[in-house]
Amino acid sequence: MSPEVVIAGRRIGPDHPPYVICELSGNHNGSLDRALSMIDAAAATGCDAIKIQTYTPDTLTIACDAPDFRIEGGPWSGRTLHDLYAEAHTPYEWHTALFERARRLGVTLFSTPFDETAVDLLESFDAPAYKIASFEAVDLELTARVARTGKPMILSTGLANLEEIGRAVDTARSHGCDQLALLHCISAYPAPIDQAHVRTVPDLAARFGCVGGLSDHTLGTAAAVTAVALGGAVIEKHFTLARADGGPDAAFSLEPDEFTRLVRDCKDAWAALGQAGYDLKGAERGSVVFRRSLYVVADVAAGEPLTRANVRAIRPGYGLEPRLLPDVLGRPALRPLKRGEPLAWDMVECSPELKEARA
Numbered sequence: 001m002s003p004e005v006v007i008a009g010r011r012i013g014p015d016h017p018p019y020v021i022c023e024l025s026g027n028h029n030g031s032l033d034r035a036l037s038m039i040d041a042a043a044a045t046g047c048d049a050i051k052i053q054t055y056t057p058d059t060l061t062i063a064c065d066a067p068d069f070r071i072e073g074g075p076w077s078g079r080t081l082h083d084l085y086a087e088a089h090t091p092y093e094w095h096t097a098l099f100e101r102a103r104r105l106g107v108t109l110f111s112t113p114f115d116e117t118a119v120d121l122l123e124s125f126d127a128p129a130y131k132i133a134s135f136e137a138v139d140l141e142l143t144a145r146v147a148r149t150g151k152p153m154i155l156s157t158g159l160a161n162l163e164e165i166g167r168a169v170d171t172a173r174s175h176g177c178d179q180l181a182l183l184h185c186i187s188a189y190p191a192p193i194d195q196a197h198v199r200t201v202p203d204l205a206a207r208f209g210c211v212g213g214l215s216d217h218t219l220g221t222a223a224a225v226t227a228v229a230l231g232g233a234v235i236e237k238h239f240t241l242a243r244a245d246g247g248p249d250a251a252f253s254l255e256p257d258e259f260t261r262l263v264r265d266c267k268d269a270w271a272a273l274g275q276a277g278y279d280l281k282g283a284e285r286g287s288v289v290f291r292r293s294l295y296v297v298a299d300v301a302a303g304e305p306l307t308r309a310n311v312r313a314i315r316p317g318y319g320l321e322p323r324l325l326p327d328v329l330g331r332p333a334l335r336p337l338k339r340g341e342p343l344a345w346d347m348v349e350c351s352p353e354l355k356e357a358r359a
Helices: 031-044 081-088 092-104 114-123 141-145 162-174 200-208 224-231 256-271 282-290 321-329 351-359
Strands: 005-008 010-012 017-023 050-054 108-113 130-132 153-156 180-185 211-216 234-238 294-296 311-315
Touching: 017 256, 031 050, 031 092, 031 256, 050 092, 050 114, 050 294, 092 114, 092 282, 108 114, 114 141, 130 141, 141 153, 153 162, 162 180, 162 200, 180 200, 180 234, 180 256, 200 211, 200 282, 211 224, 224 234, 224 294, 256 351, 294 321, 311 321
Parallel strands: 017 050, 017 234, 050 108, 130 153, 153 180, 180 211, 211 234
Antiparallel strands: 005 010, 294 311
C-alpha cells in the first residue's frame, strides 16, 4: 500500500488526486485586508489548502547591518534579513482573522512555523498540519517540536543533502510523526526550469517511504504538472493577487487565473495517468465500428469464389476481421452477395472447424 497523509479528512498520496497548496507567503504587502482578500481569491481557485508563514523578524534573525546579515544577489539584493522579514511576516495578531476567514469559506488553512512560539500559536487554532520550510530543515529542534503535536508534517528539502534529509526524517519519526510528506524544492527565487530536476520527486518518496511532492519556485506551471505525472502527490506554489502590486515573492507567484489553471492541470495530469492496460476503454467503444473489416465490394454470384477483386478490408468494422482475408479468398459464396455487404462466415463455404478456429 502506498504511503498516505490525511489533512482535515483529505487523503493525500499517489492513489489520490494531487493536493495543491496555495502559499500566500509575504504577498499580503503588510495589509490584513489584502491577506483576507488573498484567502478569498485562493479558495476560489479550487486549491486543496492555503498556507501562511508564522514568524516575526526577531524569531528569525536580529536587526543587524553587518555584511553577514545583508543579502547579495537575487530579488532581495541589498536588504538586510531583518528588514526583509519585517516586510514579509504575517503578524501573530492577524492569525485569528485568517483562520476564521478560511473556516467560513470551508478551505483548509495551515502554516509554516519558524520557532516554538509559532507552533504554540498555531496549536491554539488547532492547525490541521504543519510545514517545515527548506531553510529550517536543519533545525531539528523545530522539527521535533512539530512532530510532538502529532499532526501531519510536510517538509521541504531545498538546500538539504541526503544526510540532512535523513536526519530530519529520523527526527520527525522518532518524535511521533507518522504522517510525513517530503517536497523536493529548489531554493532559488525564481528557480530556473532547467534546474527543477523533478525526477527527484519520486526518488525522494521511494528513498524515505514518504508521500512525495514539489514545492515549486519556477515560473509557470510546467514543473508542477510534470511532478504530478511522475507521481508527486503534493504541489505547493506561491500565490499573489497581482504581480504588478509587488511584494517579496510576487515575481515568482501565480495570479488567481494562473493558479486556477495550475489546479486544473495538476488534477487532469493525475487523472490522465490511469492504469497501464490494453483493454477497450469505455470512451473507445463507439469508435470500434470505424476500424477496417471485410466487405463485399463487387456483386458475387452464388458459388462464385471470393477474390481480392470482390472482397476487401475497408471501413466500417461490421464484417469479419481483416486478418481472416487469406482464409476466405478462393472460397465459394453460399448465396448471392451484394456490393456493400459486411462479410460473415455464413456467407462463405468452409468447414465448421475453420469457423471455430478463426472465431
